[in-house]
Amino acid sequence: MDITIHHLRVFAEVARQGSFTRAAEALYVSQPAVSKSVRDLERQLRTPLFEQIGRRVHLTEGGRTLLAHASRVIAELADAERALAGLHEAELGRLSIGASNTPGTYLLPGPLGAFRQAHPGVEVVLQIGATREVLDRLIAGEVDLAVVGEAQFPAALIAEPYVQDTLALILAPSHPLATRPHVDLAALAGEPFVLRPPGSSTREVLERALAGRQFRPRVVMELGSTEAVKKAVGAGLGISFLSQYAVELELQAGALVTRPVAGLDLCRGIYTVRRASLPLVPLYGHFLAALRRGTTRGNDPR
Structure with a gap:
């Protein structure tokens, strides 16, 4: 059995409530289901997580250690879910752009500034390097999109003309x-x-x-x-x-x-490039649209 986020959420709720019954009520599941989830977790970790003292259950030393880590995992996942929700609405998130020297230095600052004004909740990171280096980063998933000069583009990438x-x-x-x-x-x-x-x-x-x-x-x-x-x-x-x-x-x-x-x-040609395996989510689409708008203004992307 692998430990799942469900196990951690049930465990954290029992620790919060101090009761299997109240945890079951809070999670809208049966009390036996909560008990089984905790037993499975204890079996997997080979350590007791709770002890009964009076009418409440209390964390053991192992339980306290796990709770510290479980709380961080649950919080990180919640942050990720919120970030992804914002990403799909192009309101929140992080956009990492790789660019070769010429477009990164002379063509992108204007469109990037316009994009940031339109999407202030998006953190934009621009990494500049040689074309081959940038494409390697893109394939490795270290950047989301790339803007580079003419090159031999691998089949794993989709390249579209920019200017x-x-x-x-x-x-x-x-x-x-x-x-x-x-x-x-x-x-x-x-x-x-x-x-x-x-x-x-x-x-x-x-x-x-x-x-x-x-x-x-x-x-x-x-x-x-x-x-x-x-x-x-x-x-x-x-x-x-x-x-x-x-x-x-x-x-x-x-x-x-x-x-x-x-x-x-x-x-x-100068090209915008993305991985063929990833869908063009709205955040990426809005950035590419900002580049196109910059190109049509006097044929100068800046």
């Missing part, structure tokens, strides 16, 4: 190529590249496009964040390709410049 993105060649304003209206790929031969590491969607899209042109970049530095790449390029340490969304502020400030590269297709 289109384009990688741009970024240069320091002082770089000699910055004076040209456009750049040929041959002009990049021998240039030092500062790139995101393997495993990031940005790196994979770039390498796929360059491989199609038989071009191998001279990588002098790999940096784990887009912000670090921008700082390195701005300091003249090399050139790079980054999302158009990631460099908007630097372009406006004149800290970086972008140039088109002739014949190089660097478009990619």
Whole structure:
């Protein structure tokens, strides 16, 4: 016999009432049913839980120990039931989002803020990492939803298009190529590249496009964040390709410049991703709707 939540609830009610009869009345079951439940529990735990003193039953030392744990289990289950009820109404709960660097840093803050205002009872956690890392977390159940760049999505996941993105060649304003209206790929031969590491969607899209042109970049530095790449390029340490969304502020400030590269297709999709095995509960649906609303406002998710 396994110990069930029913056993713990009956036991806790007997301890509260100090009587098998009154516990049975409170639980709307027969007194023999209460007695059997307690006996089964004592047999499973191999220890007496109550002793009769006068007309009341009192907890033994083993009973007091069990009550402390049983009370926590019962309370935790009640909290879980309330949380799930709120989750299905999209009023309460916890939403954990995994995102790769570009969408997590530059696209999601606006929609996340709008979602939190509409659902203040929902705790939102955003975890940012490389695309492969985020997808691994999603498959493992460590995050509920993911927003990542283009990737090979396993069959266990459902990926839906969110927005289109384009990688741009970024240069320091002082770089000699910055004076040209456009750049040929041959002009990049021998240039030092500062790139995101393997495993990031940005790196994979770039390498796929360059491989199609038989071009191998001279990588002098790999940096784990887009912000670090921008700082390195701005300091003249090399050139790079980054999302158009990631460099908007630097372009406006004149800290970086972008140039088109002739014949190089660097478009990619950004996707929302969820586990195929889980239903799309209302909480998730409301978050995805907030993302779509952000996309339709001037075609800028922020």
